Amino acid sequence: xxxAEHAVGHHVHRDDEGARLGMWLFLFTELLxxxxxxxxxxxxxxxxxxxxxLAAKQLNTMFGTLNTFILLTSSLxxxxxxxxxxxxxxALSVFLQLVTILFAVFFMVNKYFEWSAKIQHGIYPGSEExxxxxxxxxxFFGLYYLMTGLHGLHVIxxxxxxxxxxxxxxxxxxxxxxxxxxxxAGLYWHLVDIIWIFLFPLFYLIV
Amino acid sequence: MSQNNLNQDLQHGNVSYGLYFLVWFALxxxxxxxxxxxxxxxxxxxVAIAMIVSCVKSYLVLTVFMHLKSENPVFRIFVxxxxxxxxxxxxxxxxxxxxx
Numbered sequence: 473x474x475x476a477e478h479a480v481g482h483h484v485h486r487d488d489e490g491a492r493l494g495m496w497l498f499l500f501t502e503l504l505x506x507x508x509x510x511x512x513x514x515x516x517x518x519x520x521x522x523x524x525x526l527a528a529k530q531l532n533t534m535f536g537t538l539n540t541f542i543l544l545t546s547s548l549x550x551x552x553x554x555x556x557x558x559x560x561x562x563a564l565s566v567f568l569q570l571v572t573i574l575f576a577v578f579f580m581v582n583k584y585f586e587w588s589a590k591i592q593h594g595i596y597p598g599s600e601e602x603x604x605x606x607x608x609x610x611x612f613f614g615l616y617y618l619m620t621g622l623h624g625l626h627v628i629x630x631x632x633x634x635x636x637x638x639x640x641x642x643x644x645x646x647x648x649x650x651x652x653x654x655x656x657a658g659l660y661w662h663l664v665d666i667i668w669i670f671l672f673p674l675f676y677l678i679v
Numbered sequence: 680m681s682q683n684n685l686n687q688d689l690q691h692g693n694v695s696y697g698l699y700f701l702v703w704f705a706l707x708x709x710x711x712x713x714x715x716x717x718x719x720x721x722x723x724x725x726v727a728i729a730m731i732v733s734c735v736k737s738y739l740v741l742t743v744f745m746h747l748k749s750e751n752p753v754f755r756i757f758v759x760x761x762x763x764x765x766x767x768x769x770x771x772x773x774x775x776x777x778x779x
Contacts, residue, residue, distance in 0.1 A: 489751060496754060500761045507765045511772055517726075518776060533714065540710050548703040551744045555696055655746075662744045669736045672710075673729035677717050 488652040495656040499663050502626075506667050509619050513674060516611045523608020529679045530595070531616070535586040536676030539579050540668065546575035547665040550634070550658050560648040562641060569638040569654075572661070576631045583624050587617075616675055623671060626664045633657045702743045709736050 517524045553568035594601030597617055602610055637657045640646040646654050713732045721728055742748040747755055 492750070493754065493757070496757060500757075503761055503765060507768065511768060514769065515772055515776060518773070533717075537710070537714050541707065544703060544706045544710065547706075547740065547744055548699055551699045552696055555699065659745055662740050665744075666737045666740050669740070670730075670733050673713055673733055677713060677729055678726055679717060 486650070486652075488655075491652045492655060492659070495659050499659060502663055502667075506619075506622075509615070509622070510670065510674075513615050513619070516608070516615070517674075517678070520606075520608025520611060523606045524612050525679055527605075527609040527612035528675060528677075531676050532586060532589070533676050533679075535582055536672050539582050540672050542575050542579050542582070543665050543668050546572045546579070547662055549575065550661045554651065554654055554658050557641065557646065557651045557654060558648055562644075562647070565654075566638055566641050569634055569641065573631050573634055573638070576627050576634075579627055580624060583620070619671055620675065623664070623667055626667070630657075630661050630664050633660060698743060702739050705739060706736055 549568045549572045553565045553572065556562075556565035556568055590596065595613055596602065597614055602613055634657055637646060637654045640653065709732055713729055716728060716732075717725075741758070747758065
């Protein structure tokens with residue numbers, strides 16, 4: 473038991489396990505949100521197979537692969553930052569959290585260039601160019617913007633949450649004796665990673 | 680027994696960085712694999728293979744990065760129930776569409 477935990481242990485009742493379980497319950501609601509969209513994707517893919525494959529060919533696999541590597545690495549730095557705080561290495565933990573945020577920003581910059589290129593080619597929801605295509609392709613690109621867009625929103629929220637935790641770590645509110653909030657932020661970040669693990673092949677690799 | 684040790688390790692801050700790097704490396708290799716495999720035409724199985732690879736990657740993230748391996752078993756039961764109902768939703772939807 474660390475000194476910090478010892479100091480507060482007599483005054484404050486804490487249930488870290490309960491806090492983590494609460495975070496998992498929240499993650500299940502996220503599973504419902506994205507699960508519903510994966511259901512829609514899967515059934516339209518089943519109904520419009522050749523059109524989905526045709527549309528997927530128009531996405532840049534390089535962007536998707538690069539972003540996969542970026543997000544997987546950010547998950548590593550997030551997990552390492554929690555290990556570091558447990559080992560009472562505050563500076564290392566702060567550094568790793570900042571690196572995680574940096575990777576998230578890289579991810580969004582990539583996404584910006586990817587979306588810009590598509591929009592410049594006239595492919596965005598409701599565009600004339602897109603509406604001339606087959607129903608399957610319209611559905612594919614609609615789901616592409618909806619699902620990667622909502623995922624991108626989660627990345628942005630993740631940046632804000634991790635940033636808040638970084639401030640807490642610097643101030644010493646998150647320390648080796650009390651880091652359950654950083655763990656909860658980590659759980660959220662890893663869920664964002666898992667969602668991308670499924671989005672990536674479904675949109676970029678089904679060609 | 681080993682799970683108890685892991686749990687204690689977590690609580691006592693004895694988690695190793697090495698395991699995380701190992702899992703990260705495995706995730707990168709699996710991603711590289713699925714990108715390479717796209718070139719080969721497996722026909723109907725292309726999507727199935729991609730989803731199996733994604734499930735393996737998710738399993739690694741859930742057990743190691745999200746600490747499910749060292750958590751109280753009740754966490755694994757919760758996650759199992761949540762995933763079970765997601766699978767039920769897919770099964771019901773596809774059984775419906777298959778007979779239309």
